[in-house]
Amino acid sequence: MEWEFAQVAFSRELSRGVVAKLLVERAEHGGWELDRVRIGNDGIRRVVLRRKIIRAVRTA
Known part of the structure; x- marks a missing residue:
């Protein structure tokens, strides 16, 4: 299984609830x-997100 990763940083001024809403x-x-x-x-939150890479398979 292959994963794609993304890094996001949130300022310390953002509340926990706001960060949660953005991530949701x-x-x-x-x-x-x-x-x-x-x-x-x-105080900066550094978040790593991931998602599966779905490869299309050719059918003959």
Whole structure:
């Protein structure tokens, strides 16, 4: 199985609820799922999202 990854960073000014809504929107409309969340000493949330890469298979 192959995965596509995307990295997103959220400012410390954004509340936890706002970040959750943004991630839910990406999950519902883009097919992304949460892979990893890191909160740095500076308060920035660094999020890694992933989704499956679906390859089309030719039929003869």
